[in-house]
Amino acid sequence: MMEVCGSGIVNLREFGCEQSLLSRPDGSASFIQGDTSVLAGVYGPAEVKVSKEIYDRATLEVLIQPKVGLPGVKERSQEQSVRETCEASLLLSLHPRSSLTLVLQVLHDDGSLLSCCLNAACMALMDAGLPMSCLFCGVTCAIDTAGQIITDPTATQEKESRALMTFAIDSTEHRVMMSSTKGSFSVHELQQCIAVSQKASEKIFQFYRDSVRRRYSKTL
Amino acid sequence: MVSGLKEKVGEVLLPGDEFCFEAEDTISLTEQVKPEKVVCGPGLRRSGDRLLVCKSGVLRHKQPNTFWIDSQQRRYVPVKGESVVGIVTAKSGDVFKVDFGGSEQASLSYLAFEGATKRNRPNVQVGDLVFAQFLIANKDMEPELVCIDGSGRANGMGVLAGGGLLFRVSLGLVRRLLAPHSKIESDLKQLFPCELVVGMNGRVWVHSCSVQQTLIIANLLQSCDTMTAAQRRELFRRVQQGVL
Amino acid sequence: MKDTPLSNCERDFLLKAIEEKKRLDGRQTYDYRKLKITFGTDYGCCFVDLGKTRVMAQVSCELVAPKENRPNEGIMFFNIELSPMASPAFEQSRQSELSVKLNRQLERCLRNSKCIDTESLCVASGEKVWQIRTDVHVLNHDGNLMDAASIAAITALRHFRRPDVSIQGDEVTVYSPEERDPIPLSIYHMPITVSFSFFQQGTYLLVDPSEQEERVMDGLLIIAMNKHREICSIQSSGGIMLLKEQVMRCSKIASVKVSEITDLIEKALENDKTARKAGGRCGYAESITQERITALKMDETPVEVTDVKETASDIIQKAEPSPHKVPSLVVPVPGVGQVGQGLKNTWGLEEEDDDDEEEEEEEDTNDNGSAEQEEDLTVMEEEPHKTGESREANVVELSDSEEEEVIILHPETPDRTPKNTGSTSHQKGAAKSKKRQKK
Numbered sequence: 062m063m064e065v066c067g068s069g070i071v072n073l074r075e076f077g078c079e080q081s082l083l084s085r086p087d088g089s090a091s092f093i094q095g096d097t098s099v100l101a102g103v104y105g106p107a108e109v110k111v112s113k114e115i116y117d118r119a120t121l122e123v124l125i126q127p128k129v130g131l132p133g134v135k136e137r138s139q140e141q142s143v144r145e146t147c148e149a150s151l152l153l154s155l156h157p158r159s160s161l162t163l164v165l166q167v168l169h170d171d172g173s174l175l176s177c178c179l180n181a182a183c184m185a186l187m188d189a190g191l192p193m194s195c196l197f198c199g200v201t202c203a204i205d206t207a208g209q210i211i212t213d214p215t216a217t218q219e220k221e222s223r224a225l226m227t228f229a230i231d232s233t234e235h236r237v238m239m240s241s242t243k244g245s246f247s248v249h250e251l252q253q254c255i256a257v258s259q260k261a262s263e264k265i266f267q268f269y270r271d272s273v274r275r276r277y278s279k280t281l
Numbered sequence: 282m283v284s285g286l287k288e289k290v291g292e293v294l295l296p297g298d299e300f301c302f303e304a305e306d307t308i309s310l311t312e313q314v315k316p317e318k319v320v321c322g323p324g325l326r327r328s329g330d331r332l333l334v335c336k337s338g339v340l341r342h343k344q345p346n347t348f349w350i351d352s353q354q355r356r357y358v359p360v361k362g363e364s365v366v367g368i369v370t371a372k373s374g375d376v377f378k379v380d381f382g383g384s385e386q387a388s389l390s391y392l393a394f395e396g397a398t399k400r401n402r403p404n405v406q407v408g409d410l411v412f413a414q415f416l417i418a419n420k421d422m423e424p425e426l427v428c429i430d431g432s433g434r435a436n437g438m439g440v441l442a443g444g445g446l447l448f449r450v451s452l453g454l455v456r457r458l459l460a461p462h463s464k465i466e467s468d469l470k471q472l473f474p475c476e477l478v479v480g481m482n483g484r485v486w487v488h489s490c491s492v493q494q495t496l497i498i499a500n501l502l503q504s505c506d507t508m509t510a511a512q513r514r515e516l517f518r519r520v521q522q523g524v525l
Numbered sequence: 526m527k528d529t530p531l532s533n534c535e536r537d538f539l540l541k542a543i544e545e546k547k548r549l550d551g552r553q554t555y556d557y558r559k560l561k562i563t564f565g566t567d568y569g570c571c572f573v574d575l576g577k578t579r580v581m582a583q584v585s586c587e588l589v590a591p592k593e594n595r596p597n598e599g600i601m602f603f604n605i606e607l608s609p610m611a612s613p614a615f616e617q618s619r620q621s622e623l624s625v626k627l628n629r630q631l632e633r634c635l636r637n638s639k640c641i642d643t644e645s646l647c648v649a650s651g652e653k654v655w656q657i658r659t660d661v662h663v664l665n666h667d668g669n670l671m672d673a674a675s676i677a678a679i680t681a682l683r684h685f686r687r688p689d690v691s692i693q694g695d696e697v698t699v700y701s702p703e704e705r706d707p708i709p710l711s712i713y714h715m716p717i718t719v720s721f722s723f724f725q726q727g728t729y730l731l732v733d734p735s736e737q738e739e740r741v742m743d744g745l746l747i748i749a750m751n752k753h754r755e756i757c758s759i760q761s762s763g764g765i766m767l768l769k770e771q772v773m774r775c776s777k778i779a780s781v782k783v784s785e786i787t788d789l790i791e792k793a794l795e796n797d798k799t800a801r802k803a804g805g806r807c808g809y810a811e812s813i814t815q816e817r818i819t820a821l822k823m824d825e826t827p828v829e830v831t832d833v834k835e836t837a838s839d840i841i842q843k844a845e846p847s848p849h850k851v852p853s854l855v856v857p858v859p860g861v862g863q864v865g866q867g868l869k870n871t872w873g874l875e876e877e878d879d880d881d882e883e884e885e886e887e888e889d890t891n892d893n894g895s896a897e898q899e900e901d902l903t904v905m906e907e908e909p910h911k912t913g914e915s916r917e918a919n920v921v922e923l924s925d926s927e928e929e930e931v932i933i934l935h936p937e938t939p940d941r942t943p944k945n946t947g948s949t950s951h952q953k954g955a956a957k958s959k960k961r962q963k964k
Contacts, residue, residue: 075826187296
């Protein structure tokens, strides 16, 4: 068995978040992890197109806008990962026959983009006041060639890694809601990465709580 | 659970936070225990024996056992009995279609005005503002508005005519404005005489004697959202001195 | 999604206020809203806030073959993306009238004014030139997108650095930023657009209209000008008649505004340059102000993961071992490989179908028997456990009533159930195997 995370401590880059920064959307947030930053805007529950109407729940649409050019296959697959995570945590049945639109704009990609998208999405959904059964956050783990686990890798660390995994983790039971992996790894490594992500998610959820508390500090 | 909830009143809660009912083993058999009833408002949901928070915001409490989450959302979701300011977008047959900022347009019958009959139709044009309350509002049905109360009286509702300005504020501010003994309202009263119509959907219509005063009131209210009470009073005082 | 409709009341009030020389946000007629320019982490990324309107521009470059009629010139490409985030009225991947108009206007302002030296972008004549692509993303629409987009685009172009290249014979080498310092574009002048909106058939004029004012206005005049007071493009839309004096007055106002904005851009670029030289961190992350209650930042956080290894091995140990039985390969006819049996084909002839209906179960077992035989012929390792599993796949086709029948007939079977399968399939599989044995 390869030695993984010998030091016993992994680092998350510094993160930041700003809520309600756009005037038009019903909810908006920007999330920053190191240099990676994503801006998210949510509209809804709003009028839905007849062709997309679902009779017993809201239609959720997720759009990821790349910085350069038009969205391609990579963005589509990320959109799907984010959408499935959001669908699992939102109580969509409370707003049948309406539409929710979540737009994510990549502002800078310096690694761990999908997890940053997930975090921005969660903050924006919370800011929009949509009913959710739990919160979720994204954590990216990379396993480098030496077998060390790196959380929240930068773009260069991602490039040098042997395997890359992104997990969406829920806030109530810290379960894995979505996983997206690249590269090869053993079952043991996968379990370790999940355990690391679950630990890291606690920090992120605490950050969510702190930023929401700060936001409501004037109306307490 | 009630004590658990009461401890958290005034604190910020996030979706996914939950409260459990207390274990039933403390109930004594000899004493008659009255079951406690908890009323859950917006942002709280019951799921089995737990109470789940589904919106982020501040937990509020009202005697005896009413709890809800006070959040700062912008999109309005209709609730039966609430009054809103809507914009008439279309006339179709017997009903007007009204946009109130929700997920669907509401219908407003032309008979739902004070004194309206089949012959005597109210004068409502597309683009007019109406102040109306929800007769039907649930997630599965088209919302329906009326401009009369139960006894057929207008009671302040109807078309908002005679100029004035419409602007948007957050739903949280609207609730603060409409709360009984609202501080903002009483502060505002001391500034200028004005007519203020506040819809629960975040739309506010204001009318005063001059364009200048209307603009001041609109800008003041929009900035109130992000101010503490002390900051607000200071601002209002400055406005009063500057204008008078 | 539809945009919120504009009520008559708002329209009347706006017009009345404009007549009294007042604007909703308290500005004077010729005032711009607060303009803020910030830069992203990498070169060529620029954010512009004009009041609540917010746009982002990103410049990128690529080596391409030049256009045939212009072998010595680099290619400029502009794109304004109206993201659905900016307004509920904007839709994904639909070319709206507004988007065409804005794109055309930006091209006229920046490409047709020849403000960028395209010849300096040529690497090898007729073979390789740089294509400079400017993407402008609208993030929040609160009016006057054109001015915000033009400021963002020209600032991003000024900020951009392209990689250095060298040519030796036919070989083109592109150097990374570490090897050689990247090169800025050569820009002759900076055209900036200034928008004027007209009300009451041109009687009243406002600079930098907000979204509400844009909805009420009768006409729009957009003047693109540089700080040398040269007009680069001028466009009037909305079909209002403007007098010569009005256009002259607008161009005078524009010249003042353009020189103000140019100064601001220069200052912002200068600030960014010194910040980058000082080696400090720059970019979007730094532009967030800590003073707001809506914003929060947290420093690098260590996560304790000492017991992770134990948890992981725990989970793995507790987990059921994955079945090591791999279904063997079946070769039904030469040249075809197959794993498992899959679902039965239902496209057979009528007679077979009739048979099916009458004694489906028997048919199934027969079928399996024959498959078994075939397998016996080809692969001798086939074992009953595996057949049980392949049976499951077949059973899916059966109707509910039949399943129940089977279970009721043989309630005492569970002792024969193979391990590591679902509970319902246990009974089914077991029932089947028993049946087969009976046969």
